[in-house]
Amino acid sequence: MRRTIAILAVALVVVAAAVVLYVRRPGPADDVRIPATPSRILIVGIDGLDWPRVNRLADEGRMPNVARMRSEGSSGILHSIRPFVSPTIWTCIATGKTEEKHGISGFVVNTPDSADDSPTTSNMRKAKAVWQILSAAERSVGVIGWLVTYPADVVNGYLISSHVTLGLSAKRESRAPNQTDEWFSEGVHPRSIWSEVADNVYHEEDVGDSIIESFIATSMERAKQEEKVRTASLAKFYASDMTSLTLARHFFETRPADFSAVYFRGSDITSHFFWRFMEPESWKRELPEGAVETFSPVVERYYALADSLLGEMLELVDDDTVVLLVSDHGFAGHRGYRGFEGDVAVGIEMHREDGIIFISGPGIKRGGSIEGASVLDVTPTVLALAGLPAARDMDGRPLTEVMSGTFLERHPVVYIESYEVGDASDGDLTPVESPVDDEIREMLRSLGYID
Numbered sequence: 001m002r003r004t005i006a007i008l009a010v011a012l013v014v015v016a017a018a019v020v021l022y023v024r025r026p027g028p029a030d031d032v033r034i035p036a037t038p039s040r041i042l043i044v045g046i047d048g049l050d051w052p053r054v055n056r057l058a059d060e061g062r063m064p065n066v067a068r069m070r071s072e073g074s075s076g077i078l079h080s081i082r083p084f085v086s087p088t089i090w091t092c093i094a095t096g097k098t099e100e101k102h103g104i105s106g107f108v109v110n111t112p113d114s115a116d117d118s119p120t121t122s123n124m125r126k127a128k129a130v131w132q133i134l135s136a137a138e139r140s141v142g143v144i145g146w147l148v149t150y151p152a153d154v155v156n157g158y159l160i161s162s163h164v165t166l167g168l169s170a171k172r173e174s175r176a177p178n179q180t181d182e183w184f185s186e187g188v189h190p191r192s193i194w195s196e197v198a199d200n201v202y203h204e205e206d207v208g209d210s211i212i213e214s215f216i217a218t219s220m221e222r223a224k225q226e227e228k229v230r231t232a233s234l235a236k237f238y239a240s241d242m243t244s245l246t247l248a249r250h251f252f253e254t255r256p257a258d259f260s261a262v263y264f265r266g267s268d269i270t271s272h273f274f275w276r277f278m279e280p281e282s283w284k285r286e287l288p289e290g291a292v293e294t295f296s297p298v299v300e301r302y303y304a305l306a307d308s309l310l311g312e313m314l315e316l317v318d319d320d321t322v323v324l325l326v327s328d329h330g331f332a333g334h335r336g337y338r339g340f341e342g343d344v345a346v347g348i349e350m351h352r353e354d355g356i357i358f359i360s361g362p363g364i365k366r367g368g369s370i371e372g373a374s375v376l377d378v379t380p381t382v383l384a385l386a387g388l389p390a391a392r393d394m395d396g397r398p399l400t401e402v403m404s405g406t407f408l409e410r411h412p413v414v415y416i417e418s419y420e421v422g423d424a425s426d427g428d429l430t431p432v433e434s435p436v437d438d439e440i441r442e443m444l445r446s447l448g449y450i451d
């Protein structure tokens with residue numbers, strides 16, 4: 001026994017010495033910088049960006065920040081999972097697990113107590129989100145607007161839930177009376193950041209005509225004549241994206257975190273509302289010529305806006321940050337028409353499998369292409385980049401092919417069985433009601449997700 005202990009002690013000293021020598025040894029010349037400690041990480045989540053269109057616009061100089069990430073980092077299709085329902089898929093991205101394991105089955109659930117379907121909420125999640133895993137490992141985190149984050153999780157840092165970013169950006173006059181400061185402060189963690197959140201909101205009523213006119217081919221007057229509701233929706237979701245940006249500007253400056261995640265939804269919504277005017281020939285129903293003329297540029301101009309949001313995010317972080325740009329699914333507007341009658345948009349039928357992933361920063365290969373990546377791989381990859389174990393009960397894998405050999409030598413990928421220990425949650429079956437539920441239901445109806 002004593003001999004075993006002695007051998008173990010000697011072995012430990014040898015290992016410790018080797019580690020010290022290894023870490024002190026200057027890194028070999030490489031075309032990527034290798035962080036001695038794990039990097040900071042930023043996820044920019046942009047809903048519904050479609051792989052071929054993003055690449056073509058990058059080639060044409062209309063998405064210059066994407067083009068830069070493509071040449072300075074690695075990129076590829078991020079395969080989504082059927083059914084392509086955004087809250088479910090963004091939760092797959094945030095947990096590394098399939099819907100059966102994480103429990104968020106869609107936009108809404110039917111509850112016996114309520115006549116209307118209720119939006120799904122974070123208490124229903126059965127798996128830990130990456131920001132909870134990182135918080136438990138004492139990394140600081142900041143999360144802005146990610147889907148299904150209301151009520152706000154307790155994290156080591158701050159979290160501003162998607163209910164709050166949507167509700168706050170909406171017109172003040174259309175707010176229900178129960179949307180009080182008191183309620184809003186429950187949608188953020190910690191509650192003490194509430195006044196800073198409220199001070200950094202972009203309101204829908206501040207979206208001037210000139211902003212809308214920058215997305216369309218004619219005048220605001222014409223746009224209102226052609227499609228008043230669509231024009232109003234453009235203002236609404238532009239405001240919501242600008243709120244996420246404004247909050248990021250403030251919180252990245254005042255509370256830089258080891259891990260940050262920011263979500264933008266406008267590209268998906270504008271694709272639902274305006275794709276048909278971009279490809280009218282693929283739309284079975286005849287569209288008014290005036291509307292086609294007015295709205296044909298909206299989708300691609302919104303993609304260009306998404307690129308400038310990405311550019312701002314890249315400016316807000318330092319050079320030691322690995323940035324991941326991801327979307328939850330691609331988009332194929334015309335396919336959705338099948339089987340639908342009436343004038344409703346066609347919901348998730350318009351989504352398709354090919355989302356995007358771009359990764360760049362220290363330790364990431366330049367100009368690499370990523371094959372066969374899935375939305376389930378994002379969380380295991382983030383954990384590997386953070387120098388933490390991936391878990392065997394996750395359904396995805398760390399995308400080690402994007403990491404340089406030297407990075408992997410210094411930060412080898414390790415696994416544990418599971419992070420669902422101790423306080424593992426079974427997930428509630430009942431969502432938490434909120435004062436923005438009506439607004440969310442109205443949005444889902446306008447997109448054809450619910451009746």
Ligand SMILES: [Zn+2]
Pocket residue numbers: 047048085086268328329
């Ligand atoms: Zn989506």
